[in-house]
Amino acid sequence: MASLNIRNVEKHYGDLRTLKGVNIDVEDGEFLVLLGPSGCGKSTLLSAIAGLAPVSSGQIVIDGVVVNDIESAKRDIAMVFQSYALYPTMTVRRNLTFGMRVRGASRQQQDEAVKRVAGILQLDQLLDRKPSQLSGGQRQRVAMGRAMVRQPKIFLFDEPLSNLDAKLRTDMRAEIKKLHLREKTTTVYVTHDQIEAMTLATKIVVMQGGEVQQIGSPQTIYEHPENLFVARFIGSPAMNCINGTLKLEGADAVFVGGAQATAGLRVNLGAISEGYRPYVGKKVVLGVRPEWLAHSADTTSPELIQAVVDVVEPTGSDNFVILLACGETLMARFAPGVGVTGQRVGLAVDLSKALLFDATTEQRIAR
Missing domain, CATH: 3.40.50.300 (P-loop containing nucleotide triphosphate hydrolases)
Known part of the structure; x- marks a missing residue:
């Protein structure tokens, strides 16, 4: 050795x-x-x-x-x-x-x-x-x-x-x-x-x-x-990477993105950190792995990403579900049997794991 x-x-x-x-x-x-x-x-x-x-x-x-x-x-x-x-x-x-x-x-x-x-x-x-x-x-x-x-x-x-x-x-x-x-x-x-x-x-x-x-x-x-x-x-399926802007609303950092300008995809990241503060008003990329998106039957809450199920890929142990949200295509990893094509669902982001990247340098932004 x-x-x-x-x-x-x-x-x-x-x-x-x-x-x-x-x-x-x-x-x-x-x-x-x-x-x-x-x-x-x-x-x-x-x-x-x-x-x-x-x-x-x-x-x-x-x-x-x-x-x-x-x-x-x-x-x-x-x-x-x-x-x-x-x-x-x-x-x-x-x-x-x-x-x-x-x-x-x-x-x-x-x-x-x-x-x-x-x-x-x-x-x-x-x-x-x-x-x-x-x-x-x-x-x-x-x-x-x-x-x-x-x-x-x-x-x-x-x-x-x-x-x-x-x-x-x-x-x-x-x-x-x-x-x-x-x-x-x-x-x-x-x-x-x-x-x-x-x-x-x-x-x-x-x-x-x-x-x-x-x-x-x-x-x-x-x-x-x-x-x-x-x-x-790294990761299969790959991480969801969504382009957007970091905004400050009150004391909270809020990611606003999505391909549809009229219906933005919003994720409240919680109280703004010192690491995020310099990026307020700047272009960023939100990174969320498929298993960091949780299914919800709530299709009205503004705290959730509202999406429509496009394709369901059963693997036995999981369902890989492709969803459409505000013009973005997202991949989620749900439990077996969860997700039906055409169904409207809410998506909750695991904020303890969600990541932000600098859109220009592509480096991860430290919290």
């Missing part, structure tokens, strides 16, 4: 900057997820950590040692790729021990490593099979096992579950989580799937355009996004 420090790392391809001053600290034993859309630089950063792509400037530090000039094979890291990259003519046993044989490990060391890893990953009954005889999930477990036999300082995962179907992804997420809880090896995991990020990470780094947008725990990233990009990217 080891710590990892990314210090002001840049990566240039000619005039194209794919990493822009990236700074990240990973503590010993943490599970860090690099999250972002395709092309945001997360895989490039993982390759830089692995030593597969030299950085243009900055430092990669593993366990206190700058490894920029240390070749990949000597960094004591192990990588699991999106493609399983198994040797098709070798059995599972030989795939697991291939790297050990290359490094000259004894037969006893190989057998001990296989026994340990096969037991953890439930590969005991598969050791004499070849990759063609395995399911996708079994192949991915073999790929993980090949990394584990080395007992590296750091595990690197590059979108390892993207080739699996939905059920296998769920199963393998649980396997990876159990593996980390058991081994406690420092792990860096790349994905564009926010469900993977939220369920696996102890710390998430959200990236966009080669830059770090926010670093924090999954719950912090979800409930307190630093900017509109993070707010919109």
Whole structure:
């Protein structure tokens, strides 16, 4: 196990900057997820950590040692790729021990490593099979096992579950989580799937355009996004983001927005805070996650957002309900059976969680 420090790392391809001053600290034993859309630089950063792509400037530090000039094979890291990259003519046993044989490990060391890893990953009954005889999930477990036999300082995962179907992804997420809880090896995991990020990470780094947008725990990233990009990217369904203006009515901060100028959407945010006061009269964006909207049968109260149900999407455990309110389209997360197309409803906003963003800088406004 080891710590990892990314210090002001840049990566240039000619005039194209794919990493822009990236700074990240990973503590010993943490599970860090690099999250972002395709092309945001997360895989490039993982390759830089692995030593597969030299950085243009900055430092990669593993366990206190700058490894920029240390070749990949000597960094004591192990990588699991999106493609399983198994040797098709070798059995599972030989795939697991291939790297050990290359490094000259004894037969006893190989057998001990296989026994340990096969037991953890439930590969005991598969050791004499070849990759063609395995399911996708079994192949991915073999790929993980090949990394584990080395007992590296750091595990690197590059979108390892993207080739699996939905059920296998769920199963393998649980396997990876159990593996980390058991081994406690420092792990860096790349994905564009926010469900993977939220369920696996102890710390998430959200990236966009080669830059770090926010670093924090999954719950912090979800409930307190630093900017509109993070707010919109994290969460499924996505956060409702409504353009409007912040007004002062008596001692209260009131958000007034909506696409219809004649029938504004109003949300009384309560007594104005010192953080909100400088934004009175300015353009802001109200951020409300679907589950922060509560259903009400009251269709007259001015304290509620009055809306009409447009589409109901039952999922079994919840109803995702698309509503129309003052020209805005909102998404709410209701209990099963709640919401009928064409029905008029009231929506109560959870004011303890609702967020405001500066419409110009797109940064969250601190209360």
